[in-house]
Amino acid sequence: FGNVVDHCFNACIDDFTSKTLSSRENGCITRCVQKQMFSQQRLSERFQEHNAEMTAKMQQQ
Numbered sequence: 001f002g003n004v005v006d007h008c009f010n011a012c013i014d015d016f017t018s019k020t021l022s023s024r025e026n027g028c029i030t031r032c033v034q035k036q037m038f039s040q041q042r043l044s045e046r047f048q049e050h051n052a053e054m055t056a057k058m059q060q061q
Contacts (some may be wrong), residue, residue: 004032006035007028007036008028009029011032012025012032013025013029
């Protein structure tokens with residue numbers, strides 16, 4: 001989770017003159033976090049698929 005925060009912060013936040021996020025920064029953070037979460041979910045699903053395939057192969061032997 002910390003990597004997502006660091007990545008999205010560095011990618012989206014560039015104006016430190018205000019205490020609040022601009023609408024552009026807010027939108028960027030939202031899209032970035034959604035993209036990162038989707039990627040993590042897909043990676044997890046792919047690992048589960050691979051694990052199921054490997055388990056099936058082991059049971060056939």
